[in-house]
């Protein structure tokens with residue numbers, strides 16, 4: 001048996017684990033950071049929790065005799081991707097990044113593109129009093145500066161109680177969301193601007209279309225630079241990479 005480690009935390013990682021399980025002679029282990037209270041079911045073995053930085057991941061790869069590593073984490077999970085790149089090089093195993101493409105701005109989009117969450121806070125137009133924050137729950141603290149605005153915060157799990165938040169409302173929900181749902185939400189809460197990460201993928205794209213249709217500005221946080229190395233954009237590409245490596249291994 002050869003052993004594949006998938007660094008998960010995305011829908012693509014879930015799909016990949018399920019498909020990789022069909023390859024004969026391959027054992028599949030997915031690891032999750034443990035941020036989501038009720039993560040989606042994953043095929044194969046699942047390990048939850050951090051490794052303890054790059055050194056911890058090196059030790060895990062060695063002690064668990066991992067042969068192949070696929071980094072299928074979220075495009076904004078930069079720390080673990082950097083650790084994976086360093087650890088795979090040190091251990092000398094093949095590593096692939098599965099990164100879905102970012103959303104592309106259309107001529108009718110009103111995007112304000114920023115490099116960071118902090119940049120998003122200052123880029124919110126002064127005229128926008130009611131903001132929709134769809135950036136997850138971990139990087140909300142900088143928005144606490146917006147004491148004169150009202151923010152609708154949507155996340156899967158509630159933010160940690162120690163995190164300061166701006167005035168507004170918390171909505172616990174998990175995508176995918178339909179265009180109709182998103183348009184209704186934006187109208188119901190009289191939203192005037194949206195803050196989003198450029199996550200890419202279909203599951204949360206409806207809010208971007210809804211903003212386009214309603215003529216709302218989107219403060220779009222751009223991705224950071226990803227490590228060098230083999231890269232594919234979808235599960236199909238990852239399966240091809242895997243099949244080639246599995247064939248070489250045998």
Ligand code: NAP
Pocket residue numbers: 007008009010031032033035048049050051052053054056057072073074076077078079080081083135136138197
């Ligand atoms: P991060 O900043 O890149 O990682 C922080 C630390 O969390 C890592 O150094 C690692 O701890 C641990 N970690 C992250 N992903 C892991 C995994 N798959 N398995 C085991 N440990 C992991 O990541 P993040 O932005 O906090 O995201 C955490 C997880 O949520 C990721 O798996 C990502 O795919 C998922 N996610 C993130 C976003 C987002 O917007 N950032 C959105 C949706 C889902 P150690 O250093 O101790 O190993």
